[in-house]
Amino acid sequence: MRCKICGEDNGPVKKTCGACGAILAGETINNVTGQLGIRNANGSFTPYPTDGIISILRAQNADLLAALRLCLPIIEAEAMASHLTDGFRPRRNKNDDILDAVKKAIGDIP
Numbered sequence: 518m519r520c521k522i523c524g525e526d527n528g529p530v531k532k533t534c535g536a537c538g539a540i541l542a543g544e545t546i547n548n549v550t551g552q553l554g555i556r557n558a559n560g561s562f563t564p565y566p567t568d569g570i571i572s573i574l575r576a577q578n579a580d581l582l583a584a585l586r587l588c589l590p591i592i593e594a595e596a597m598a599s600h601l602t603d604g605f606r607p608r609r610n611k612n613d614d615i616l617d618a619v620k621k622a623i624g625d626i627p
């Protein structure tokens with residue numbers, strides 16, 4: 518988690534910043550209990566309700582898929598443009614790999 522005070526990039530389960538000591542507030546995993554929840558600004562931890570985690574993950578997954586669908590036309594255009602100098606027999610490149618990975622992630626496999 519990145520420190521909002523000094524910008525230090527700390528590990529995902531740290532409670533306080535290793536550089537300046539500030540409390541790292543935000544979504545995290547409690548390193549004692551392993552629960553997913555929110556580290557509050559005062560340092561306390563509020564776990565998500567256990568029965569709510571699946572719905573939270575589903576909502577996050579839906580947001581990620583929506584974002585990938587928005588990016589798809591740009592990635593397709595970038596992949597196409599990357600072949601402009603290849604002539605009639607374009608060679609596969611990293612843009613094709615990225616395009617395939619995004620299509621696979623959103624379930625849009627030809």
Ligand SMILES: [Zn+2]
Nearest residue numbers: 520523534537
């Ligand atoms: Zn810091």
